[in-house]
Amino acid sequence: MSPFTGSTPRTERWRHLRLTTHGGVATVTLARPEKLNALTFGAYADLRDLLAELSRERSVRALVLAGEGRGFCSGGDVDEIIGATLAMDTAQLLDFNRMTGQVVRALRECPFPVIAAVHGVAAGAGAVLALAADFRVADPTARFAFLFTAVGLSGGDMGAAYLLPRVVGLGHATRILMLGEPVRAPEAERIGLISELTGEGESATRAAELARRLADGPALALAQTKALLTAELDMPLAASVEMDAATQALLMNGEDYAEFHAAFTEKRTPKWRGR
8 A cells, every 4th residue: 555645634533443553563453342343334434444544654563453342343233234224225335335345455455464363253244354364363262153144145245255265265165154154263273264273361462472573573574475465366376476576576675685684694683674
């Protein structure tokens, strides 16, 4: 995303989520614990806009996405979203569904790693938000439920039919998206849906530790790795290796590459600058 801004000022307060930043690590918390952090129209829009702002500012080097209370996110609010969409016309519905997809794209395209800290339920849109993260750190209470067919909609919502087969394979993805049955932590770890399974109640702590490790690393190299992982999903091999070659040539001209050599020669830890 471009770092250049126009006339719109930086957002000082986000009404539908909580943001904290420390030392290059941002933590975004879905904070409606009384509703299991169910998403509203405003929450989707805030996530979309926040990710764009953080991407432009380039001060964040890793992001943790978490949920307050008993679970990660129970999906779209039944009353505030599902009830409201019944009164919308096709143009309005298309605008809404495009917005939810923009959130997923923002998670995949932001130039920093995103770690979802999952405990309890991650259902519907909440499951897709976790899926769109680069890492899913979960504790044994975690359960992922892609419930779209249970409400009469396609299981391929918000990019789920694109992302899930690439994470767990077509067979598992077909079963999960069609049946909508919960995938609990042990199975999720077995099929690769979870990046790391922690002890109970430890997902947030471990996600923060992983974010710190990533934030202290070579930010530009990590950003380019993330970009290539996304871009090369649908590329033929010839195009992929050419993109890899161009990317490496650019990074070899960077300060971090020279810093590694200097640190190796001087037998010290590299001081990464993300350049």
